[in-house]
Amino acid sequence: MAAVTEAPPLAPAPEEKPPRKKRGRWTPYWLLLPGILWLIVFFALPMIYQGSTSIQTGSLEDGYKVTWHFATYWDALSEYWPQFLRSVLYAAAATILCLLLGYPLAYLIAFRAGRWRNLIMILVIAPFFTSFLIRTLAWKTILADSGPVVSVLNTLHVLDVTNWLGWTSGDRVLATPLAVVCGLTYNFLPFMILPLYTSLERIDGRLHEAAGDLYAKPFTTFRKVTFPLSMPGVVSGTLLTFIPAAGDYVNAELLGSTDTRMIGNVIQTQFLRILDYPTAAALSFILMAAILAMVTIYIRKSGTEDLV
Amino acid sequence: MAVVRWFKRHFVVIAGLLTLGYLLLPNVIVTVFSFNKPKGRFNYEWQQFSLDAWKQPCGVADMCGSLSISLQIAVWATIGATLLGTMIAFALVRYRFRARGAINSLIFLPMAMPEVVMAASLLTLFLNMGAQLGFYTILIAHIMFCLSFVVTAVKARVMSMDPRLEEAARDLYAGPVQTFVRVTLPIAAPGIAAGALLSFALSFDDFIITNFNAGSTVTFPMFVWGSAQRGTPVQINVIGTAMFLVAVLLVLFSMVITNRRNKVKA
Secondary structure, three states, X not given: OOOOOOOOOOOOOOOOOOOOOOOOOOHXXXXXXXXXXXXXXXXHHHHHHHHHHHOEEEEOOOEEEEOOOOHHHHHHXXXXXXXXXXXXXXXXXXXXXXXXXXXXXXXXHHHHOHHHHXXXXXXXXXXXXXXXXXXXXXXXXXXXXXXXXXXXXXXXXXHHHHHHHOOOEOOEOOOOHHHHHHHHHHHHHHHHHHHHHHHHHOOOHHHHHHHHHOOOOHHHHHHHHHHHHOHXXXXXXXXXXXXXXXXXXXXXXXXXXXXXXXXXXXXXHHHHXXXXXXXXXXXXXXXXXXXHHXXXXXXXXXXXXHHO | OHXXXXXXXXXXXXXXXXXXXXXXXXXXXXXXXXXXXXXXXXXXXXXOEXXXXXXXXXXXXXXXXXXXXXXXXXXXHHHHHHHHHHHHHHHHHHOOOOOHHHHHHHHHHHHHOOHHHHHHHHHHHHHHHOOOOOHHHHHHHHHHHHHHHHHHHXXXXXXXXXXXXXXXXXXXXXXXXXXXXXXXXXXXXXXXXXXXXXXXXXXXXXXHHHHHHOOOOOOHHHHHHHHHHHOOOHHHHHHHHHHHHHHHHHHHHHHHHHHHHHHHHO
16 A cells, blocks of 8 residues: 555654745745634633633632632642542543554454455444444443343343442443443544554565564564554554543543543533633643643653654 | 364454444444334433434424534534645645744644643633634634644645656746646645545534533534433434435445546556
């Protein structure tokens, strides 16, 4: 398919080609102006407004004033740390599950699908065209208390184990952490499969033959050749899964209960129902900072800095 | 032993197909339950077969209205984001200028930010400006988060373009405008189309950012969200199924066309 040297869409080289033309010194600025202005006004500026809102005090009736009230951060963290922790844990669990489930499918499409490749690819992307909220609601039917999934898990005594682990409670799966993680995994799985497929697809098939010729068993070939070469896909896939999952509140709301509320639920409630803007802004700011810090460390550690 | 060996050899295929099943199961449920006739307000349990919802897809109050609002926003957001994003992509690939690093991060960051953070901060901006929340605030937000995806898609395509094609055009006395319209644009078109398609899908299905910045305007995802609290009409499943079918048929159709064209060429 694609040439091996071509840059993957998610991992472009940081610096582009040198300038080829001299004419039109101002042309790049005119081209950039509208779009960049849009991003500055509606992406960067809001972040600053949010920062300033988080250190304001006041009330809805009397209005808010910046009073450098940093205590809001401390109060927010001490009250909502369980939700923060839960978001990170659920998102991490969903990311690992996505990797475990997504890798075989990406591998299948890249190396084993043959003439079925395009069809499987369409089937991976097609669910996107049904609104994700409708598809998430379908999990309510699948995991229903009287449904086949729950009764099978019950007969096999799987629920006893998950109850003991605290993932489920009673004879139900709905309204438990297991249901939320299941929904998160389902919703973000394609974001894992597509980058994995892109990086697997550029691996030269002859490398597999070479490994086999050198007496490597299939598993050794995978561990020493295929997996390391697919690392860019693994890194961008895990990021594309973890970040949205950590901020998500749809799955926790539709499939969970009050005991599975994530930080997104808290931010949404504070902003849209309780109208406590400073606390909501502080929580959102903490989430942003935490995600950016984790992503930076992760990219450094995995040695794929050219991803950004 | 033969069974074990067979399993070992086909492990990847079995695991991959199981994952595919996991991905498609909800769509099967959505389709099957579009033929349901639920007893209560919620369509979560199978009762009996019925074609009622398919006969009256707009039989629920406000649903088709929200669908049309979603479509309008998606179309305008796609046009806006594709236009602005393509311009940025060309500037990034073709020119050297100051603050390139800062601009690259400004484009990357919206894709690396949880939606809820962008949604909340945008709402603080609109509240501070005293903006009237509604159609236009949703549109502004959608163009903002679709932009980065268009830039990425178009950039990848323009970067892999052979510069000698444009030089050849100019050697053959094509002016700059003619070169752009007859050579550059057709080559960049697949990237631009990919960016536009992605924008449309992202905008049409967006819930979190829309929910924060919509005011009293109701888009289709917001209608579904509301119905999850009040009671889910079967018509939701009809819309979901119809969109899935239309998408798959369109893709298959375009594949057949390309195949035939390739065969004619060969």
